[in-house]
Amino acid sequence: MGLFEKLKSLLFGKGDVSEGTQDEKPVASKQEKLVSAKHEAPVTKAKPADMMVEQKPIIQKPKEEKPVADKITVGHVHMSGCTGCLVSLADNYEGLLTILDKYADLVYCLTLADVRHIPEMDVALVEGSVCLNDECSMEEILETREKAKIVVALGGCACYGNTTRFCRGGQQNQPQHEAFLPIGDLIKVDVYIPSCAPTPQQIRNVCLMAYLLLKGTEEQKALAAAYLTPLMRLAGGGADTCGCSHTCACGCDLMTEIINQGLCCGCGSCAAACSVRAITMQYGKPQIERDLCIKCGGCSAQCPRSFFSFDVCGQYESITHLIGEVMKP
Amino acid sequence: MEFLGKYKAVYKAKAGCEDILSKAQDGGIVTAMFAYALEAGIIDGAIVAGPGKEPYKPEPMIATTVEELFAARGTKYSISPNMSLIKEATRSYGLDKVGIVGTPCQIQAVRKAQLYPIGLRDVPDKIALVLGIFCMENFPYQGLYQMVEDHCATKIDNVTKMDIGKGKFSVYTERGINAQIPLKVTHKYEQPGCHVCLDYVANLADVSTGSVGTPDGWSTVFVRSATGEATFNKAVEAGWIVAESMDGVKPGLELVTKLATEKITKNQKYLEHRKHAEHAALKPLRNPYI
Numbered sequence: 001m002g003l004f005e006k007l008k009s010l011l012f013g014k015g016d017v018s019e020g021t022q023d024e025k026p027v028a029s030k031q032e033k034l035v036s037a038k039h040e041a042p043v044t045k046a047k048p049a050d051m052m053v054e055q056k057p058i059i060q061k062p063k064e065e066k067p068v069a070d071k072i073t074v075g076h077v078h079m080s081g082c083t084g085c086l087v088s089l090a091d092n093y094e095g096l097l098t099i100l101d102k103y104a105d106l107v108y109c110l111t112l113a114d115v116r117h118i119p120e121m122d123v124a125l126v127e128g129s130v131c132l133n134d135e136c137s138m139e140e141i142l143e144t145r146e147k148a149k150i151v152v153a154l155g156g157c158a159c160y161g162n163t164t165r166f167c168r169g170g171q172q173n174q175p176q177h178e179a180f181l182p183i184g185d186l187i188k189v190d191v192y193i194p195s196c197a198p199t200p201q202q203i204r205n206v207c208l209m210a211y212l213l214l215k216g217t218e219e220q221k222a223l224a225a226a227y228l229t230p231l232m233r234l235a236g237g238g239a240d241t242c243g244c245s246h247t248c249a250c251g252c253d254l255m256t257e258i259i260n261q262g263l264c265c266g267c268g269s270c271a272a273a274c275s276v277r278a279i280t281m282q283y284g285k286p287q288i289e290r291d292l293c294i295k296c297g298g299c300s301a302q303c304p305r306s307f308f309s310f311d312v313c314g315q316y317e318s319i320t321h322l323i324g325e326v327m328k329p
Numbered sequence: 330m331e332f333l334g335k336y337k338a339v340y341k342a343k344a345g346c347e348d349i350l351s352k353a354q355d356g357g358i359v360t361a362m363f364a365y366a367l368e369a370g371i372i373d374g375a376i377v378a379g380p381g382k383e384p385y386k387p388e389p390m391i392a393t394t395v396e397e398l399f400a401a402r403g404t405k406y407s408i409s410p411n412m413s414l415i416k417e418a419t420r421s422y423g424l425d426k427v428g429i430v431g432t433p434c435q436i437q438a439v440r441k442a443q444l445y446p447i448g449l450r451d452v453p454d455k456i457a458l459v460l461g462i463f464c465m466e467n468f469p470y471q472g473l474y475q476m477v478e479d480h481c482a483t484k485i486d487n488v489t490k491m492d493i494g495k496g497k498f499s500v501y502t503e504r505g506i507n508a509q510i511p512l513k514v515t516h517k518y519e520q521p522g523c524h525v526c527l528d529y530v531a532n533l534a535d536v537s538t539g540s541v542g543t544p545d546g547w548s549t550v551f552v553r554s555a556t557g558e559a560t561f562n563k564a565v566e567a568g569w570i571v572a573e574s575m576d577g578v579k580p581g582l583e584l585v586t587k588l589a590t591e592k593i594t595k596n597q598k599y600l601e602h603r604k605h606a607e608h609a610a611l612k613p614l615r616n617p618y619i
Contacts, residue, residue: 268413273448
């Protein structure tokens with residue numbers, strides 16, 4: 001480690017790797033890495049070949065303030081949903097392994113972790129809506145809020161009710177279950193990941209940003225906060241972006257929040273995002289087949305005129321690069 | 330310069346091939362870039378504004394051959410929702426490397442889709458080349474139809490080219506310029522969503538291009554990202570594009586900057602106005618920008 005630190009302070013003027021071990025991969029602060037990676041990387045490459053294994057973390061992530069010593073804890077809480085959101089998380093394939101290896105411990109998940117009761121955790125990914133007629137669900141959603149620092153509504157059902165909005169009971173073997181609410185109608189929710197199913201990449205991005213927000217350097221925290229802000233606003237935090245309820249979504253939002261507000265630019269993102277093909281573009285504007293809409297909120301959230309951050313999207317190149325780097329196995 | 334976004338280089342350029350230029354709007358840069366990228370395997374296909382069922386009504390299409398690209402040459406002054414095909418391109422078309430061309434707002438949608446792929450599973454890493462076009466405003470088809478048929482008294486079926494330049498909207502038929510109207514007349518037919526747009530030269534594209542700033546037959550080209558730089562330079566090397574320095578070109582970047590500043594400051598004012606701060610009795614309208 002002595003050599004390690006020396007080399008690092010020589011190269012970058014900082015030697016803050018002492019707490020980490022070499023096999024733990026540090027996360028780079030985005031701007032620093034990009035600025036410095038270009039200039040500094042070739043210098044380290046010139047070292048002897050037998051040093052390469054040790055140096056690797058430095059080459060990839062120069063100037064890290066903190067190696068990934070402590071992971072965040074993440075849990076998946078299953079309310080009334082179809083498990084599609086969890087499948088989507090798993091569909092990150094080897095990316096999921098990377099996340100679990102380096103950034104997050106899965107401390108609760110009915111299907112993937114052998115834990116019976118909801119433990120304390122940093123991030124709770126809640127899938128599904130809450131059935132009012134099921135006492136156990138009511139207890140669990142309350143417990144989730146109490147035990148998790150950040151509650152993420154994962155997918156259409158948790159955010160907006162989605163298909164469970166159409167429930168009216170009478171289904172075997174629990175015909176008495178008829179009232180389902182998006183979790184935001186019962187507890188305070190911090191972050192929304194809309195759409196049915198939410199995409200593996202969106203879930204991955206939120207997990208990584210939550211990690212940076214909780215464990216990163218000041219700079220990383222700022223980036224993560226900027227990235228998560230729109231998703232927090234969807235959940236009702238911060239400034240209200242629209243006048244309607246935060247727990248209602250529908251294809252109609254494209255009309256009421258976008259076209260009616262004079263904001264539609266006719267790009268077609270909504271039509272591409274719709275998972276049930278309820279939206280077609282007619283004469284440059286979305287035409288919504290409302291009977292097909294399952295109320296997942298994907299279309300309006302994908303719309304560049306529902307929210308758009310120049311700060312975040314302007315850095316698309318470096319953020320994409322950062323995600324690519326940290327997701328390397 | 331902030332209104333022109335970040336860029337690595339700016340050129341005066343045109344396609345190197347006569348076939349492209351013969352029906353291109355100006356320098357044929359978009360067609361040439363995509364044609365080169367297709368040939369070189371940088372993209373498997375590109376989402377472009379193809380010919381629709383009605384004359385001058387663009388329909389987004391996925392071009393997987395140079396011939397298909399050629400069918401989409403030339404500017405259509407109406408809305409082509411190219412983003413609507415972004416998922417489909419990676420599904421039924423099975424493309425792994427997608428090219429897409431769009432107006433600045435559509436390019437913003439592309440970048441938002443890459444960072445926030447809320448409903449676009451497996452799409453972000455398949456976007457390989459993003460070309461942006463300069464855009465002052467766009468017209469819904471019915472508005473364009475009204476401009477051509479009513480104001481220009483020209484049957485839209487007979488139109489061979491439309492063009493906006495030097496403050497005028499011009500309609501060409503086989504006999505040349507058939508009618509010209511001042512742009513002022515066209516303003517009321519603009520898409521309302523254009524009035525909150527804060528981007529003129531597609532600041533977030535890999536490469537953005539447009540006629541403003543360079544002489545007829547040429548295009549102004551901003552090379553912005555690493556991907557854009559690599560692809561553009563290779564396309565020039567391969568002869569698909571002829572690029573020259575912007576130094577001394579008239580009207581040059583001065584005009585581009587002027588128009589960008591005009592558009593963006595006007596729209597910033599409009600966004601400010603939408604807050605309705607001056608009327609306590611009016612509620613504010615929604616602002617999409619965070």
